[in-house]
Amino acid sequence: MRILVCIKRVPQAGGKLTLTEDKLAIDTKFLGFTIGPHEECAVEEAVRLVEKFGGSATVLTLGHTDSVEQLQFAMSLGVADAILLDNNGAEWGPISTAGAIAKVIEEMRSNGDPFDLILFGNEAPDSGDFQVGVRVANALDLPLVTGVKGIEVLDGELVARREGGSTVELTKVTLPAVLTVKEGLNLPRYPSLPGRLKAKSKPIKKESPQEKGDPIKTVQLRLPVEDRTGGVLLGEGPDAVGKIVEVLKELGVVAR
């Protein structure tokens, strides 16, 4: 199987986010960078499918050359090579991003290197646009399943499992296909030391993509008004248990 995984370098945020002075971006001065949880699962799944069926996986990103860090992370897990669509770190919208990705895939196909499976995260953790994978599938006229949490491949067909409310839905598609996946698809492995060393010598192909242009312009970012203002410190250690029981009674969780 020939598999492409598309990832995005994003700030590794856990605590409260702060904004830059012009309010147009997240302040990343004190933040590391990573890929989203959905994408970690996409990379893991690509590696597992290659381990099972042979072939190779390629990882792709669009962004700044700093994204080499994330490409090497994916390659340290077993992805063979990488493609960097270097846009010098400009903020591209989903139309431009999907256009550039679809173009590369199309070019590789006509050069005799077609992909059987193209994986995306269901949505990016930062922008949450929910559409780059959808637009790529549309541009390439390929079947698409979103929100995938289980994959089974049999003879050129793929059964994708997703969870909908209280049910589980199965969708059978023929390959090639595009999937956007969600965390829970698998439990991603950690990179090994030999894996990390090997990743440094794996090839990264650089290309300069053309921006189509998205008609959306950020005016400003702001932090939502925190509606949880915090409340009562009931106490410390086991001595606070009496107070906890009182609260549980007050909330009607246990009988008075």
Next chain:
Amino acid sequence: MILCLVEISDDKVSDASLSAVSLGAKLAGETGLSLACVAIGEASDSALKELGSFGVSSLYLASASELTPFAPAGWAKAVITARDESGAKVILGGSTDRSTEVLARASAKLEAPFMANCLNVTVASGYQISRLRWAGSIIEDAFVSDESVAVFSVVQSEVAAPSGSTETEVQLRQLSFEIGEAELRDAVTEVLLPVGDGVSLSDSRIVIGGGRGVGSPEGFKVLDELAGILGATVGVSRVVTGLGWRPHKDQIGQTGTKIAPELYIACGISGAIQHMAGCRSAKWILAINQDRDAPIMSLADYAVVGDLHKILPKLIEELNALSAKS
């Protein structure tokens, strides 16, 4: 014309869709345009009445059986066909997984911009929008230039019942379009009922959360025991599933389950923004954490500083004594 994709099930328009219809009604009021909806499947009289109360003038309905339970490419074609017939410039929908996918597919086909998770949209020689980023930790105000068609998904909120007597008669318009291989090649082929194991995390009235502070898979015994006493469900933070202590289906947060219980008891959970994105709809939060400076301690309604493995056993003891008394 403003067009709104709605999901109808059990004779009812979903709450997520009503949030979009409500925004559509606001836009219709501001622009003087009329509001139409598009749906797949069947529309009962009660669903039509509900839409009518928001001033919806017509409902485009695609009722071909191949489109159910879910043929996303076919649903997107229904939206596009309704758009072509109505001449709508604005397409709205809820922010469920299904509506989001269908709107994204339709916008890709229409070569139109799609703005997900909008809180508000205002028409102003283009569109001024506010939308959620970082799963709600950031709000972005943005401007979308005037396009021949623009697509928005709307964050679910509590929709106030429309006031006044503006109830309109909703005209039902059957959509007919060709449904071929392109519409069905990635349709849902089978629906399985889940292997039931009690109340799901998202429906639980009381949730007990465990994070890294629980310490080990065995450490959850005390949380499970407390859950048994309170009739609660146990959920976990992402660290816990990442370590393989609990399955992903137990995970609360941005990339896990979003919960909305009466009470959330968060034990040994620091409260990263990704976790809070999944639990901020809890009515009350009680946090137990050794670190008094953990973010969750300043967000919780009630906080206790200390080791959960010392506090929970005593709490269980007291609750058992209490129930023995009564």
